Amino acid sequence: MSRLAGLFAQLQDAGRAALIPFMTAGDPSLTVTVPLMHALVAAGADAIELGMPFSDPMADGPSIQRASERALARGVKLRMVLEWVREFRMTNSHTPIILMGYLNPVEAMGITPFAEAAATAGVDGVILVDLTPEEGRGEAGVLQQHGIDPIFLLAPTSGPERAATVRSMGSGFVYYVSLRGITGATQADWAEVLQRVQDLRQQLGLPVAIGFGIRDAATVAQVAAGADAVVVGSALVDQLAECTTDQEAIAAATRFIEPLVQAVRTTERSGV
């Protein structure tokens, strides 16, 4: 069983949602990336979404845009991101790692070399924001051949036929974008989101993670009641952006994530 499938099976038994923090690889420093991943796990993260920086992150809000720009200015390359995952795996063999980014850097490496390197490093899932299922048939197949789940997104604007397409191609889980907007925005109608996610979970037969616009423990608790996983990105990236040392970043991440971990662990899922 893959790490992701194992995680969701285990949490199904525990009756709670997963907490998945997002961090941009190489931000706030090159040296802190791996220690930060370990710190997030130690504080209770169930999986980690690791951002692969891109020069033109068109679906991201200001927080993640700037984190990407900072990381690229420090010289982060896709091969370094994969190397950090490999390093993380040397002392952690159980926490799923999902890479999130845009297609072009992956295509520049070549999808097959990327999938090989990612599989060797211990990557579990890949989200490419601008790769739709229609365009991504080839890429999804290559990832799956290497034991990596291609994770697709669904949005409030997606109709039933798009959910069917995603169902036929995606694996691991489906990422539900909670609002019409970019990462870091804040105006989701959570009751509506949760209703939609309930429907999708039945239709898809895959776990559904909810992300975009989740910034605090209260929202995490609200979302965790109806999702398989809750993704928190921009709010954590904002905390890290202000840190000037690696120690500070680790302390800030731990401090930030602890109440969110509490929130998922004390929220029972309803209607699941």
Add this chain to the structure above:
Amino acid sequence: MGAYALPDASGHYGPYGGRFVAETLVPALEELEHAYQEAQRDPEFRAELHSELRQFVGRPNPLYHAGRVSKELGGAQIYLKREDLNHTGAHKINNAVGQALLARRMGKKRVIAETGAGQHGVATATVATRYGMECLVYMGEEDIRRQSSNVFRMRLLGAQVAAVRSGTRTLKDALNEALRDWVTNVENTFYVIGTVAGPHPYPAMVRDFHRVIGDEARAQCLELTGRLPDCLIACVGGGSNAIGLFYPFIDDKAVRMIGVEAGGLGLSTGQHAAPLTTGRPGVLHGNRTYLMEDEDGQILPTHSISAGLDYPGVGPEHAYLKDAGRAEYVAATDEEALAAFHRLCRTEGIIPALETAHALAHAFRLAPTMRSDQTIIVNLSGRGDKDIHTVAALEGIHL
């Protein structure tokens, strides 16, 4: 091979084009594609577009024989397709009118646009006012500085101009920001893309709205010279004016088609905006096409004296035409464009846009190698009033 009929049903030109966007936008693009197909079939829509192009834009514009400069060069006869004489001073208005009519038909009350040189922003602001729609134009901070008169024009026309401070603060970042706005406001907003790039159906739709350039030029050339031109030349940033001129000639295999990219400080310096000449295929802004990128797939900063060509990608149909060998792509440097700018001012009494001056630079190189009974059509895509501050500053003159 049969007649040219791209893109295919899924918006591809061979390996190029397609639809690479965040999921939130996919349904909006499907809705747009559907609405556009319906509009194309609707005689009322076509009649209104035609009437607007005549009455508001001022079409047809002339195909002008640039006799003095042709004689001076001593080779092929150069004809200029006078898109600079359109209302708002560039070809961009053809597409802005078309998309705004479509937006109105779809019941969208708000339009957004990205702009580089400001010509597309001005065109969009103009049609938004004309059709009573709210308008927000995203423009890189660097371009706002370079094109202040166009910024003022947009504001006079009632549009808001939002300064984009991310990335390189130029056209590509304005496009990112407009896409972010569209993702957020997709229900009530129509995104008027200004070039033949972006996700399907934009490259095909924008081309269709600009093909009037080539359709007119073809008929005018036959009327004036009795035959088809030997060569078409247009500048290529995103490539909208070039595809507008080229498209109706694609099946006329004897007509050479040459796109001229911004060579900036010279191709060897890396300071340019010539993805077709020097780049490689990748995915940016919703489509697969030639890009200026580093070995790690990060998009490279570009340089051009003309804000309108300062873009690291290019329309996917140009990528296809290049690979198919149907069109050729070359570059002209800042310096060559400036020389051509001055030459046209002084020989023909026409001040061209700096973007257009790149096409002229290549025409002036090529014409002397051709016979005097041969014909080159250059798309005079825009007028240069907006650029006089840039040119003056280079000469140490402060206006």
